[in-house]
Amino acid sequence: MGAYQSTVRCDAVDADADRIKDAILKATTSSEGDGDASTSSPSGTWWWNRFKRTPLPNPGSYEELNLEATMVLRPNVFDGFQFNVNLPVSQVFQVGHAWTLPAASLPNGESAAGYAFSANYYSNQLVLMSRVEPSGRVNGRIFINHTPSLTSKIMADVSPEPHSGKGTWDLDYRGTDSCAQLKLGNGGIVGVSYLQSITPTISLGGEGFYQGKNRFSALTAAVKYASKSDVASFTVASYGPVIVSFVRKVSARCALACEMFWDSRSRESLCTVGYKYDLNKASLIGQFDSNGRVAAYVEEKLNPGLSLLLSGELDHAKGDYRFGFGLQIGQ
Numbered sequence: 001m002g003a004y005q006s007t008v009r010c011d012a013v014d015a016d017a018d019r020i021k022d023a024i025l026k027a028t029t030s031s032e033g034d035g036d037a038s039t040s041s042p043s044g045t046w047w048w049n050r051f052k053r054t055p056l057p058n059p060g061s062y063e064e065l066n067l068e069a070t071m072v073l074r075p076n077v078f079d080g081f082q083f084n085v086n087l088p089v090s091q092v093f094q095v096g097h098a099w100t101l102p103a104a105s106l107p108n109g110e111s112a113a114g115y116a117f118s119a120n121y122y123s124n125q126l127v128l129m130s131r132v133e134p135s136g137r138v139n140g141r142i143f144i145n146h147t148p149s150l151t152s153k154i155m156a157d158v159s160p161e162p163h164s165g166k167g168t169w170d171l172d173y174r175g176t177d178s179c180a181q182l183k184l185g186n187g188g189i190v191g192v193s194y195l196q197s198i199t200p201t202i203s204l205g206g207e208g209f210y211q212g213k214n215r216f217s218a219l220t221a222a223v224k225y226a227s228k229s230d231v232a233s234f235t236v237a238s239y240g241p242v243i244v245s246f247v248r249k250v251s252a253r254c255a256l257a258c259e260m261f262w263d264s265r266s267r268e269s270l271c272t273v274g275y276k277y278d279l280n281k282a283s284l285i286g287q288f289d290s291n292g293r294v295a296a297y298v299e300e301k302l303n304p305g306l307s308l309l310l311s312g313e314l315d316h317a318k319g320d321y322r323f324g325f326g327l328q329i330g331q
Contacts, residue, residue, distance in 0.1 A: 056198075073274040079103045084098045094121075095117070095119050154168070168186075203224045204223050206220060222234065254278075259272045291315075292315060309326035310325060
């Protein structure tokens with residue numbers, strides 16, 4: 001009988017322990033449920049997850065802010081005759097020759113005909129570009145990819161004229177949704193620019209520039225809108241210029257562009273309208289502005305590696321015109 005009572009008491013204790021465990025478990029679950037209800041959204045996710053960062057595109061560098069408009073509104077107009085030959089020596093090395101014969105001579109009566117030799121080296125980490133003219137002018141560029149997001153650009157230009165040499169070093173940083181640049185040059189040139197995407201289509205940025213030799217400084221601010229078919233930009237500078245540009249991609253082959261320039265100090269203004277149309281084997285670029293200048297440039301691929309170049313410009317205000325014809329072999 002005593003053993004039976006002991007067994008009953010043990011069973012009762014175990015039952016009480018189980019009831020206590022169940023009560024504690026229910027209380028804990030209820031508390032967690034109340035906490036979730038107070039800190040989560042109706043969908044059951046924590047409230048801070050609703051503020052997750054939206055992936056934004058890279059806006060490009062600040063100096064490429066008007067690149068789309070420039071490609072349409074700034075055709076490569078030339079006059080006279082030019083002949084360019086680019087010969088690949090290997091997969092990474094290329095040499096080139098360029099002959100030019102302008103229609104007009106220099107003011108002193110001498111011929112403006114010229115020749116230039118170029119040598120270029122291309123690789124994934126390093127790009128070297130050079131151009132030498134018999135007159136003694138030398139131009140060189142070096143591009144170094146330090147990392148996938150950090151690039152250096154070194155440019156130098158030397159000519160026979162005294163105190164005319166130029167040299168700059170640019171350090172570009174390209175992030176996932178922003179671009180920054182540091183520029184250093186001879187003559188005490190220091191520049192800093194930054195462009196940041198704030199929405200999938202809108203980016204904001206600015207640039208600061210100082211030239212120690214002339215003690216000149218300037219600040220600019222810009223906003224850019226870019227979608228699949230439209231690109232617009234607005235730039236204002238502390239020294240006067242205000243530039244507004246717009247590019248509409250009508251189709252995969254056709255683009256229209258417009259740019260308005262106004263100088264708040266000199267009160268001068270200029271409006272330029274242009275177009276670009278790509279055919280199967282040709283490309284046509286044309287533009288006209290409010291000063292009465294009309295220009296067009298045509299590049300037609302006759303064969304793989306052979307292109308025909310035609311250029312024309314007419315200035316109604318000055319009564320001047322230029323026409324150019326050229327051939328290009330290689331890329």
